[in-house]
Every structure is written in C-alpha cells, then in structure tokens.
Amino acid sequence: MEIxxxxxxxxxxxxxxxxxxxIKVNVDRATRITTKxxxxxxxxxxxxxxxxxxxxxxxxxxxxxxxxxxxxLGDLVGSITDKRVNWYTGFAGVLRQxxxxxxxxxxxxxxxxxxxxxxxxxxxxxxxxxxFVTPSVKEVxxxxxxxxxxxxxxxFRG
Numbered sequence: 001m002e003i004x005x006x007x008x009x010x011x012x013x014x015x016x017x018x019x020x021x022x023i024k025v026n027v028d029r030a031t032r033i034t035t036k037x038x039x040x041x042x043x044x045x046x047x048x049x050x051x052x053x054x055x056x057x058x059x060x061x062x063x064x065x066x067x068x069x070x071x072x073l074g075d076l077v078g079s080i081t082d083k084r085v086n087w088y089t090g091f092a093g094v095l096r097q098x099x100x101x102x103x104x105x106x107x108x109x110x111x112x113x114x115x116x117x118x119x120x121x122x123x124x125x126x127x128x129x130x131x132f133v134t135p136s137v138k139e140v141x142x143x144x145x146x147x148x149x150x151x152x153x154x155x156f157r158g
Contacts, residue, residue, distance in 0.1 A: 019155055026151030028087040034144040035082035035090035041136035042080050042092070046070050053130045069130050070113055075100035079110075093133065 045051050046069070053069050061067045070076055079098040083091040098106040116129030 015156065022155035023152065024087045026154045027148060028084075030144070030147035030151040031088060031090045032082075032084060034140060034147055035084075035092045037143060038092035038136055038140045039080055039082045041139050042132050043077055045136055045139075046077050046132050051130070051132060051135055054128055070132065073101060076106055076109060076113075079106045092136075 049068065056064075056067055056069055064072050066072070076094070079094045079100075080092070081095060081098075083095065085091055094107045094110040096105075096107045100106055100109070112127055113130045114133050115131075117127035
C-alpha cells in the first residue's frame with residue numbers, strides 16, 4: 001500500500017519540535033495577563049464599590065470619615081498585587097510580607113475582611129464578610145480560559 005503525503009512536512013516538524021517552548025511562553029503570557037486583570041478587578045471592585053456589600057455601620061463611618069468599605073488610608077488596596085509563581089501559575093492578592101503604615105500585616109487584614117471575623121460584640125458580628133476575592137475571580141475566570149485557548153492555538157500555529 002502506497003502512502004501519499006502532502007503539505008509542508010518541514011513546517012510541521014518545526015512546529016512540533018518547538019511546541020513545548022511555545023506553549024510555555026504563551027501560557028506564561030496568558031497567566032500574566034490574567035493575574036493583572038484579577039488585580040485590576042479586585043482594586044476597582046473595592047474603589048468603585050462594584051461589590052454588593054452591606055453598608056458600613058454609622059459608627060464606623062463616623063470613626064473613619066468615609067462610607068467606603070475597606071478604604072481608609074489606601075494601604076490594603078495599594079497592597080493588592082500580582083506575582084508570577086511559574087509559567088502556568090500566578091498569584092493575585094495581598095502578599096504575606098505586605099505591611100500597613102503601622103506595621104500591621106495586610107495579608108491578615110485582607111483575610112479578616114474576605115472571611116469576616118466572627119467575634120461577637122453586643123450580639124453582632126464584629127467584622128462582617130466583605131469578600132473582594134471571589135467575585136473578582138468569577139469575573140476574570142472565563143477570560144483565563146480564553147487566554148489559554150489562544151495560547152495553545154498560538155503554539156500550534158508556530
């Protein structure tokens with residue numbers, strides 16, 4: 001039986017030989033783009049009040065002089081960043097070493113706000129949950145799939 005071959009086999013061999021390198025470069029780019037989008041979603045979600053949070057208590061507004069949740073001096077919002085972990089993994093959020101102006105650990109402060117602090121004071125939750133991570137991830141997640149699809153497609157195109 002005779003096999004008929006057609007097409008540019010040299011190009012095919014080149015694409016397949018370089019595929020591993022191309023996929024790493026392209027997925028790395030997709031991961032960096034997505035983590036930056038995630039940081040932007042968290043920051044704008046907080047500063048532009050896109051999240052549907054319960055309003056601050058009147059006593060809190062009076063104490064801090066603002067009705068915007070999670071923004072006092074801007075330390076927490078300013079600490080939200082991204083970091084490349086490896087070619088297919090990125091981090092977006094508050095780094096463990098981030099400190100506020102008084103030396104407080106911002107990662108812990110962020111976690112308290114994301115999960116809430118179930119300490120009761122007068123029968124109420126001391127710090128209610130104001131999750132800025134989950135809604136941001138949901139907003140950006142579909143785009144990550146699109147970016148990875150483009151990365152794989154680009155690696156095959158050579």
